[in-house]
Amino acid sequence: SITGACRAIQKLTRVRVVDNSALGNTPYHRPPKCIHVYNKTGVGKVGDTILLAIKGEKKKALIVGHKMPGPHMTPRFDSNNVVLIEDNGNPVGTRIKTPIPYILRQREGEFSKVLAIARNFV
Amino acid sequence: RINSDGKPAKFQPPPKPVIIDKQKQREERRFLSPEFIPPRGRTDPLKFYIERKDMIQRRKVFNIPEFYVGSVLAVTIADPYANDKVNRFVGICIQRGGKGLGATFVLRNVIEDQGVEICYELYNPRIQAIEVLKLEKRLDDHLMYLRDALPEYSTFDMNMKPVSRLDHEEIPVNKLQVRMKPKPWSKRWERPKYNIKGIKFELPETKMKAAQKWSQPWLEFDMLREYDTSKIEEKIWKEVSEELKK
Numbered sequence: 061s062i063t064g065a066c067r068a069i070q071k072l073t074r075v076r077v078v079d080n081s082a083l084g085n086t087p088y089h090r091p092p093k094c095i096h097v098y099n100k101t102g103v104g105k106v107g108d109t110i111l112l113a114i115k116g117e118k119k120k121a122l123i124v125g126h127k128m129p130g131p132h133m134t135p136r137f138d139s140n141n142v143v144l145i146e147d148n149g150n151p152v153g154t155r156i157k158t159p160i161p162y163i164l165r166q167r168e169g170e171f172s173k174v175l176a177i178a179r180n181f182v
Numbered sequence: 183r184i185n186s187d188g189k190p191a192k193f194q195p196p197p198k199p200v201i202i203d204k205q206k207q208r209e210e211r212r213f214l215s216p217e218f219i220p221p222r223g224r225t226d227p228l229k230f231y232i233e234r235k236d237m238i239q240r241r242k243v244f245n246i247p248e249f250y251v252g253s254v255l256a257v258t259i260a261d262p263y264a265n266d267k268v269n270r271f272v273g274i275c276i277q278r279g280g281k282g283l284g285a286t287f288v289l290r291n292v293i294e295d296q297g298v299e300i301c302y303e304l305y306n307p308r309i310q311a312i313e314v315l316k317l318e319k320r321l322d323d324h325l326m327y328l329r330d331a332l333p334e335y336s337t338f339d340m341n342m343k344p345v346s347r348l349d350h351e352e353i354p355v356n357k358l359q360v361r362m363k364p365k366p367w368s369k370r371w372e373r374p375k376y377n378i379k380g381i382k383f384e385l386p387e388t389k390m391k392a393a394q395k396w397s398q399p400w401l402e403f404d405m406l407r408e409y410d411t412s413k414i415e416e417k418i419w420k421e422v423s424e425e426l427k428k
Contacts, residue, residue, distance in 0.1 A: 125296075132286065132301050132302065132306070133259060133301070133302060133306065133308065134300070135298045135299065135300045136298070136299045136300070136301070137298055138296065138297030138298070138299075138329065139296065141296070157294050158293075158294055158295075159293045159296060159298060162261050162263045162264045162269060163263065164263075165263035165264075166263055180294060181264065182269075182293065182298055182300075
């Protein structure tokens with residue numbers, strides 16, 4: 061049985077990798093799942109780092125959009141979007157086609173490289 | 183002029199032109215934004231009066247146009263984290279909620295195959311402009327089913343040009359029947375509780391009949407649920423239009 065997609069991101073949510081990295085785009089018989097959220101509460105919102113299990117490997121990722129409605133005037137996406145990231149914060153892929161919320165610009169210091177490869181902003 | 187008999191016909195003056203002065207004859211179309219109508223409850227009407235004064239004050243400074251669920255809007259807001267500090271979003275209004283100053287509307291669009299919805303507050307001072315690109319109504323009060331419909335029904339070009347319409351025409355009702363993605367949907371839209379008319383259900387007859395099992399036909403006759411807003415609307419319309427003309 062398949063549960064409905066979780067609204068915010070917590071352990072065992074299936075996520076959608078949005079960048080053009082090889083890890084994120086090659087098909088595998090299991091979808092990428094979150095196994096840990098680097099947060100005091102176990103719930104990940106936009107801008108939180110999570111640990112992903114993709115293709116039998118562990119990889120860190122950054123949440124760029126979720127199905128849960130956030131504060132007013134911020135966008136709500138139809139799928140839980142995630143960008144693969146290294147331990148030092150460098151993104152794995154080279155381009156992000158899907159729109160990214162402007163809120164991430166607030167933490168320009170940590171996510172400057174991810175924001176640099178993003179094309180569309182919402 | 184000579185008749186077919188050969189005798190001169192009696193002079194008949196030409197028919198007088200009938201002048202229909204459309205400007206005077208058409209009735210003034212009234213539109214009262216739904217957030218002005220107070221919800222049914224036991225709160226003091228003074229609270230709604232004070233809120234209405236603030237709403238009118240904001241409307242004098244900033245123009246909030248008339249729009250309905252199903253019209254395409256473009257909203258620019260002031261965003262400290264955007265380039266040029268302004269953020270423009272185009273989308274179809276799928277829901278208008280909230281009463282008073284907290285009134286919101288949700289715009290939906292599909293950008294690069296990703297569905298995006300943004301809930302804007304009408305009276306938020308960060309909003310710099312609201313433009314109505316296409317003014318039209320739909321068959322339902324809310325278009326939440328667009329999330330389960332094919333993405334072509336929610337895609338609108340970001341640089342869409344406003345569709346021109348004449349002032350005195352009635353607002354067109356778009357009787358579009360939307361085709362859905364295969365089930366499962368986020369809500370069971372075929373059930374009579376949602377009363378959706380804008381979907382082209384391609385489900386088998388057995389499923390449609392089984393959905394009618396959840397119908398509650400006694401609800402429309404329930405007198406305790408009635409809320410007649412016509413008199414309240416009249417009063418508030420007079421108040422609001424007088425204030426805005428000043």
